[in-house]
Amino acid sequence: MVKIAPSILSADFSRLAEQVQAVERAGVDYLHLDVMDGHFVPNITFGPGIIKSLRQNSQLPFDVHLMIDEPERYLESFVAAGADLISVHVEACRHLHRTLETIKELGARPAVALNPATPLSSIEHVLAEVDMVLLMTVNPGFGGQKFIPAVIRKIVQLKKMLDDENLNIDIEVDGGINAETALQAVRAGANVLVAGSAIFGANDIEKAVRTLRMSVNT
Numbered sequence: 764m765v766k767i768a769p770s771i772l773s774a775d776f777s778r779l780a781e782q783v784q785a786v787e788r789a790g791v792d793y794l795h796l797d798v799m800d801g802h803f804v805p806n807i808t809f810g811p812g813i814i815k816s817l818r819q820n821s822q823l824p825f826d827v828h829l830m831i832d833e834p835e836r837y838l839e840s841f842v843a844a845g846a847d848l849i850s851v852h853v854e855a856c857r858h859l860h861r862t863l864e865t866i867k868e869l870g871a872r873p874a875v876a877l878n879p880a881t882p883l884s885s886i887e888h889v890l891a892e893v894d895m896v897l898l899m900t901v902n903p904g905f906g907g908q909k910f911i912p913a914v915i916r917k918i919v920q921l922k923k924m925l926d927d928e929n930l931n932i933d934i935e936v937d938g939g940i941n942a943e944t945a946l947q948a949v950r951a952g953a954n955v956l957v958a959g960s961a962i963f964g965a966n967d968i969e970k971a972v973r974t975l976r977m978s979v980n981t
């Protein structure tokens with residue numbers, strides 16, 4: 764079953780709780796929270812404070828995507844704020860294995876994220892430590908960008924790598940996901956879809972979630 768994780772990056776921040784409740788009513792699986800530090804990526808979003816306030820307004824599992832350098836400095840704060848799943852970028856971690864172990868020790872589910880240009884060989888030796896691999900299908904930093912088709916081959920290769928090792932790990936795709944690209948990504952092997960602008964940029968949020976779900980159930 765394919766999971767849907769709306770990214771609040773494209774939500775109306777003046778009505779955040781209301782918009783989160785709309786995706787929750789639409790039956791999504793996760794809430795995707797993009798944390799950016801203006802250093803690892805050229806944009807700044809929000810930190811544990813906003814996540815903590817949203818935690819009081821939603822029952823959804825929180826899928827926290829950390830686009831920050833040296834994320835190990837903030838893991839405790841994000842878990843305390845209510846993160847259920849934490850993705851750290853391989854490009855941002857000096858001691859990736861230790862960082863993933865720390866996430867687990869803190870009681871959250873660890874995931875590793877890769878930029879489009881980063882090869883799968885960079886995570887080969889930590890696959891046993893993660894619940895999910897996040898493959899960026901745009902360069903991180905902004906919502907509303909165009910899906911990079913070259914990542915399709917990478918999804919296929921990752922799926923094969925996991926199947927060969929008998930590993931039951933989710934493959935999340937993030938960036939430029941809409942009804943059309945979602946189907947390509949799912950056919951390639953992805954089973955968690957992050958969508959920001961395709962959901963929060965739509966006039967009818969609940970209809971946008973239904974459309975995305977139907978697009979991969981054909």
Ligand SMILES: O=C(CO)[C@@H](O)[C@H](O)COP(=O)(O)O
Nearest residue numbers: 772903904907938939959960
């Ligand atoms: O992590 C990121 C961007 O860096 C994403 O989660 C985006 O927020 C997805 O937005 P869309 O491409 O779906 O508009």
Ligand SMILES: [Co+2]
Nearest residue numbers: 770797828937
């Ligand atoms: Co993201």
